[in-house]
Amino acid sequence: MSTPNGTAMNGATSLVKSLEAAGVDVMFGIPGGAILPAYDPIFDSTIRHILVRHEQGAGHAATGYAQVTGRAGVCIATSGPGATNLVTPLADAAMDSVPLVAITGQVPSAAIGTDAFQEADIRGITMPFTKHNYLITNPDDIPRAIAEAFHIANTGRPGPVLVDIAKDALQRATTFNWPSTVSLAGYHPHLEPDSQSISDAAALIAQSHRPVFYVGGGVIKANASRELMQLAELLGAPVVTTLMALGSFPASHPLHMGMPGMHGTVSAVTALQKSDLLITLGARFDDRVTGKLSSFAVNAKVIHADIDPAEIGKNRFADVPIVGDLKATITALIPALRSALSKNQPDLSTWLRQVNHLKSTYPLGFDIPTDGTISPQYVIQQLGKISGLDSIFVAGVGQHQMWASQFIPYEKPRTWLNSGGLGTMGYSVPAAMGAKVGAPDTTVWSIDGDGCFQMTNQELVTCALNNIPIKVAIINNESLGMVRQWQTLFYEGRYSNTSLESKRIPDFPKLADAMGCVGLSCDRPEDVDSIIEKAMSINDQPVVVDFRVHRDAMVWPMVAAGTSNDEIMIAREMAPDWDSQEL
Amino acid sequence: MSTHTLAVLVENSPGVLARVAGLFSRRAYNIDSLAVGPTENPNISRMTIVINVENHALEQVIRQLDKLINVIHIAEVKPLESIQSELLLVKISATNSLKAEVERVVDSFGAKIVDWDDQSMTIEATGDPEKIANLLTAVGTFGIRELVQSGLVALERGSSALSDRTLSAQSIPTADGGQADYQN
Structure with a gap:
């Protein structure tokens, strides 16, 4: 039921009608003074508004929703502190290319610049990490700004857009005019790859003897998993998927070498290092992947396909740059490569044997603690096994995040959510909430650390009250575990301010109970499976399980920050036995 | 660099x-x-x-x-293919007795004296950065009291205009964006 153009209303109603016209079905937010006029028409809207407990929760929830649905998530907040609380999720969404539209109220236009009550220059504050942002002071501009915001957020390289609206613009009379088109002189995402680049890429691939598909989150954003599978199987080259790309290519596939980077597999890290051609698809040569950049894959030529031209050549020179939508790019590359291979089919068998030998020699693994305590990796592995690979897993940031990337074999896109670029502790619970709203029939597990959980767990109240039954596994090692790991390795075990004592305080099951969730705890390895199964059986309420795990477990393999990927360690002071490898 | x-x-x-x-x-x-x-x-x-x-x-x-x-x-904009110019206003310590000498320097740069009193003169000059630097060296002997410079502006030589090649905005329908093949 759309509202006809030309209908008289106030700016607030025009805003809500615009959000409806943009196809919004849910938004996460909190009202306050400056945005209050908008909450009156929200009361009558078809859009489901979920009242969160902190604006940061609204922002990450919108991100979780966007990451599972592929559609822009929407969050809404008032001026000043409401808006500044959105800063972290907006920065997070920018780093991970998440389509997000944030609506904020602003003080009345006459008060802007006077340090008015709850005034913050949120447009200025968010310029560095929004794809674009607006300050609207004229109610007639609202529909166009909303239409443009969704267009910008969803197209090209997705990203967050903020629309800040002065209170008087919400209150004043206007006529609703939803634009049938958007027209932005300075915004033309380049979607179709250049055919010359495609044939250059195909020719280069056909000459390569040690090619690797270096796959990033862009493949998931472009919904190009099927095409990637066809391309990878056509060439039969190893595939590595970055932290943001897990699930874009099935972990169980024989060509999959795992995740590259600081905590990647030996096979993935080494495949990149020894490669003669990186077929880079929607990845950005992040420092956590490359290690010391000057020593990264030094003998490799680079094909770099990305929708964002500014990513190409930013960190690493590209021999063949391809700017375009990845689905279109891979679709074009398949026949071009087939044709190139028909003329020259390189023999990749030696290369595959080498990387497969690494894969079988250095699988991911973990030690079972000898003191009878629970291994955190075991908990995460069992979550994947018992909940199954149709579930969505949403991690916080730290050791538990890395273990969740290592010990759950993601088979499908959009089943693994995490804060990759910004590394936002506190992401998990609200993002899981948003994911569950976007995929209500899917089991959603938040895998969180005891540190992260204490940053944003207030959204469990939102989940409990709004029938959003997520499941939370707290991997409780009573520490800021990753920082503690670095203190162990690089600061002589001087554990400055990393002990959280969270096996003592807070009592997580009681806290969960107080927030309307089922609270469970698990202390013994032999109870892990049955407690996961118990959590799986509760679907009418959020569940929180406090897995009280071994404190000293570390994430391996590891490439220490700033060092070369050649220095990968599989355990403390233990490098792979390179002499036994034929690389 | x-x-x-x-x-x-x-x-x-x-x-x-x-x-x-x-x-x-x-x-x-x-x-x-x-x-x-x-x-x-x-x-x-x-x-x-x-x-x-x-x-x-x-x-x-x-x-x-x-x-x-x-x-x-x-x-x-390449220097050889464009006109590049800055604006300089410079106030020098020069009494009226030096006016003829200053005028001679200023004229040789195509600049002009735009204000003067019995203590100082203000010179206005435009040109490329090298010319402006040379003028400043030349008038520096009189003693510079204050100066202000604009940033460089540049325009390509010939009849073409930047705006000819650029200002075509396409109109794109405002359909709901991005349909994900969720768990495809």
């Missing part, structure tokens, strides 16, 4: 200068000068940005700038 001059057409809307300046700041690109003003089109402003970067970084600067939604077009 080398100096490059960029002509940047931007939407004439609030905050554009902050967006451009913020981009240069946060990406640690060094601006030598930036001049901005209106153009023949009231909706468009033109910035001339002089930057000092490595050659490979120039491409990065242009691509990052191009990501700003309000930036419509960017072109590198």
